[in-house]
Amino acid sequence: MTLDIWLTRIIPDPRHRDARRDIRSAVGLHHRIMMLFPDGLGSEARQQTGALFRLDETPHGHAVLVQSTIAPDATRLDPAYGQVQSKSLGPLLHKLEQGMRVQYRLTANATRKLGHNTTAGRPRQVVPLHGADAEDWWERQAATSGLTLSSVSSARLDDARGERASDKRSITHARTRFDGTALITDPDALITRLATGIGRGKAYGCGLLSIAPAR
Structure with a gap:
């Protein structure tokens, strides 16, 4: 690609x-x-x-x-x-190949949308995930991004916050940082996700995936 x-x-x-x-x-x-x-x-x-x-x-x-x-x-x-x-x-992008081991860092807004039978909130409400639930979310995202995770550690960060000048609407996005190593399974899929970002809140500091060859 x-x-x-x-x-x-x-x-x-x-x-x-x-x-x-x-x-x-x-x-x-x-x-x-x-x-x-x-x-x-x-x-x-x-x-x-x-x-x-x-x-x-x-x-x-x-x-x-x-x-x-x-x-x-x-x-x-x-x-x-x-x-x-x-x-x-x-x-770096030209060196990416299947089976290559990389280090990664991602700060993302890990979320899930509640179903119609939920008792934890409103149907279709988007709720943040933390801890093991957030790590499971990242593992699923990684699988569609041309990566198989070898290791993962996560840390909950302060929310990304701010106020839009146009309508004074408050913006809040929960943030989790993921670090670890992974194997590349699909270089083209990985490059696409590197370029487009992962998850919600991309305009406000979420979704940037960084990789480097693992030492």
């Missing part, structure tokens, strides 16, 4: 007011990330750019990973906002 994917790493400067605000708001961070791409893309701009992001906490502070199917333009971001580095994932 021929597809180029770009990975951008942003290290927000905690001294910058907008950077501090974006770290607290998944909606604000979404809008900041979309500034890396051309204007005039319409109401489906995120889908057109393939933009996904993940907010990671590191020993040195926060890091934002942004993935896209078009090259970002770092000059559209205030230089004082933070450090920005981009690279093509093409060399």
Whole structure:
């Protein structure tokens, strides 16, 4: 499969007011990330750019990973906002093959939709999953993403939250981080899911799957 994917790493400067605000708001961070791409893309701009992001906490502070199917333009971001580095994932994608062992990380909104006979909530209500239920969800998602999990550990993270400026609607997405190793069973399916993301809440910091050859 021929597809180029770009990975951008942003290290927000905690001294910058907008950077501090974006770290607290998944909606604000979404809008900041979309500034890396051309204007005039319409109401489906995120889908057109393939933009996904993940907010990671590191020993040195926060890091934002942004993935896209078009090259970002770092000059559209205030230089004082933070450090920005981009690279093509093409060399990695071309090496993916069946049977290859990889390390992965995914922060996702693991959910299930309640059935009509539920007693736990409203029929068709989408409810978050945690713990073993979330890991089972990820195992099913992995199977359709060209992966067979060899190991998995999960950690519940703070919800992704924010308020949409257009209608003042509050956004809340439960987040679980999954880490482990897996075997590639279908490289094309994996590349497709890498590009499109996994689960709900893709505009707000959920669904970005990262892989690397296992050591």
